[in-house]
Amino acid sequence: MLPVIEARVDEPSLQIDPGLAARWLEAFLRDEMVERRGIGRAILGLSGGIDSALVAYLCARALGPANVYAIRMPYRSSSPDSLSDAQRVIDALGIQSETIEITDAVDGYLRHAADADPRRKGNVMARMRMLVLFDQSARRNALPVGTGNKTERLMGYFTWHADDTPPVNPIGDLFKTQVWALARHLGVPKEVVDKAPSADLEAGQTDEGDLGITYATADRILNLILLGYHDDAIAARGLDPRDVTLVRRRVDSTHWKRHLPTTALVSGTAINEFYLRPVDF
Amino acid sequence: MTPLAALVQFKPRKGDVAANLAAMRDVFAQCAAWDERPALVVFPEAALTGYFLEGAVYELAFDAATMARNVDEQWRASGASGPGDVVAGFFENYSGAFHNSAMYLRCGEPGGPRIVHVHRKMFLPTYGVFDEERFLTRGRRLAAFETQFGKAAILICEDAWHAIMPTVAALKGARLLIVPSASPGRGLGAAGELESTTRWKAILSSAASEHGVYVLYAGLTGFEGGKGMSGGTCAFSPRGDLLESAGPLDACIIKIPLDLAEVDLARATLPLLGDLSAVLPDLWLDDEIFPQAAALRTEERS
Incomplete structure (x- = not known):
């Protein structure tokens, strides 16, 4: 009998080399902010979660801690842990910070929207935070930096024209599991890395509870979808067909959230249709 | 004395031809100060403008004579004494057809610049992040042309990804392949190196060793609208050995001695x-x- 060597069929990997990723993303921030826009200061909303913590670390490494402004924007129902976890990041990095409560502003509007359900309230909070962030950006001549990751962008798990508005985003092409890997490598506080991700819009809320799937599973499925695999081929890799369907539906129903508004084309010079110039031109 | 090539990992300012020509002049001045001056200076693809231009390519393209004059002026202004060879990528307006081109140019001659060859990119990537054929016309000819090093050929970026291109160049007599490139980096999974760079090196090494040619690769660096050009400037011997390589992120110059006798030895043994x-x-x-x-x-x- 001859020995038989069976080929191993690996699933496309989500692993990253975190050292290389950090260098690449820091160079991105320096090039896109300092060299292209001439702005050496970053401002971001620091929620106490891992995404904004990671972005704070990348900005501090790329621009220096003195050039990073972290704005905490709690609502009255926000978890106290969010504030204290954000403080751990501020203290660890030595970045500048300010806390601006959005409760008065949000409640001021909600007095005129008594029928608002939790989802609408959450969107109002997200949009209020972006209003504050952009105003603070103008005040400090600092560029807002985005903190949305690839998983939530693909799942449509964000408020349109709120979380996605900053002009640069270093982690938008990293899946959530890759965000975790990079955050661990950079030394983001353990309390921030290990806690259950949450939009913190309601008490006890978690992302994975909202989405109905774990990030680890969602990322595997998303990666395979993006590589062109059909649902049955994805399920054949040991993934629950119900999970595959859930993720596919979320992606397919939210393409619009990853685009600018749909504009009626009436000419041969329509912007971004016929008149095509790159963003950095 | 073994001639020296200088491979320039270049970080252009998007759309600013004057600034990029000035940066080119600085490179020439730096090379002119070396004890041994390079016989050949290679810049990447789209060095004078940056790579992703979309419709602005029509505003920033110029003809070959203008390209030659512009580069030669920088050479003369740099303090370089005597003539030298330069390869650089640019967007070319060729009688109303727009090409992604690279010029092999003799600078600093008493009678003015001499265009040795213009290669017009034949494989225009138009998939994923790439959109070249929407704006550009394909080149139709791959030439091996005479230089001070013997015959050389230019392959621009994707040109080199098709194994038949180095093959045809070598069959036409090329002993030196010059590959100006602008490659957006992809894949953070490989240890210490972009996956796209690893693939590039495998392709270039294979071309060098199969045909017994020197391969000189010059890559753009710097981010363009979030897309990071992967640098990775490098050179391979005619036996396929990596002679030197740069990282992805910083502008730099790599010095490569070109011992053309190595081509004959490599071809004799393989x-x-x-x-x-x-x-x-x-x-x-x-x-x-x-x-x-x-x-x-x-x-x-x-």
Whole structure:
């Protein structure tokens, strides 16, 4: 009998080399902010979660801690842990910070929207935070930096024209599991890395509870979808067909959230249709 | 003395031709100060403008004579004494057809610049992040042209990804392949190196060793609208060995000694190019590969 060597069929990997990723993303921030826009200061909303913590670390490494402004924007129902976890990041990095409560502003509007359900309230909070962030950006001549990751962008798990508005985003092409890997490598506080991700819009809320799937599973499925695999081929890799369907539906129903508004084309010079110039031109 | 090539990992300012020409002049001045001046200076693809221009390519393209004059002016202003060879990528307006081109140019000659060759990129990537053929016209010819090093050929970026291109260049007599490139980096999974760079090196090494040619690769660096050009400037010996390489992120210059006798030695010990020359007619005339040729022959007979 001859020995038989069976080929191993690996699933496309989500692993990253975190050292290389950090260098690449820091160079991105320096090039896109300092060299292209001439702005050496970053401002971001620091929620106490891992995404904004990671972005704070990348900005501090790329621009220096003195050039990073972290704005905490709690609502009255926000978890106290969010504030204290954000403080751990501020203290660890030595970045500048300010806390601006959005409760008065949000409640001021909600007095005129008594029928608002939790989802609408959450969107109002997200949009209020972006209003504050952009105003603070103008005040400090600092560029807002985005903190949305690839998983939530693909799942449509964000408020349109709120979380996605900053002009640069270093982690938008990293899946959530890759965000975790990079955050661990950079030394983001353990309390921030290990806690259950949450939009913190309601008490006890978690992302994975909202989405109905774990990030680890969602990322595997998303990666395979993006590589062109059909649902049955994805399920054949040991993934629950119900999970595959859930993720596919979320992606397919939210393409619009990853685009600018749909504009009626009436000419041969329509912007971004016929008149095509790159963003950095 | 073994001639020296200087491979420039270049970080252009998007759309600012004057600034990029000035940066080119600084490179020439730096090289002119070396004890041994390079005989050849290679810049990447789209060095004078940056790579992703979309419709702005029509505003920033110029003809070959203008390109030659512009580069030669920088050479003369740099304090370089005497002539030297330069390769650089630019967007070319060729009588209203727009090309992604690279010029091999002799600078600093008493009579003015001498255009040795202009290669117009033949494989225009138009998929994923790439959109070249929407704005540009394909080149139609791959040439091996005479230089001070013997015959050379230029392959621009994706040109080099098709194994037949280095093959044809080598069959036409090229001993030196020059590859100006602008490659957006992809893949953070490989240890210490972009996956796209690892793939580039495998392709270039394979081309060098199969045909016994020097391969000189010059890559753009810097981010363009979130897309990071992967640098990775490098050179391979005619035996396929990596002579030197740069990282992805910083502008730099790599010095490569070009010992052209190595080409003969490599080909003597691994005569694959000679073998190919002998077998090529059988491959070339295979009707399964070139059914058009078979159809033509049938037409001629009838």
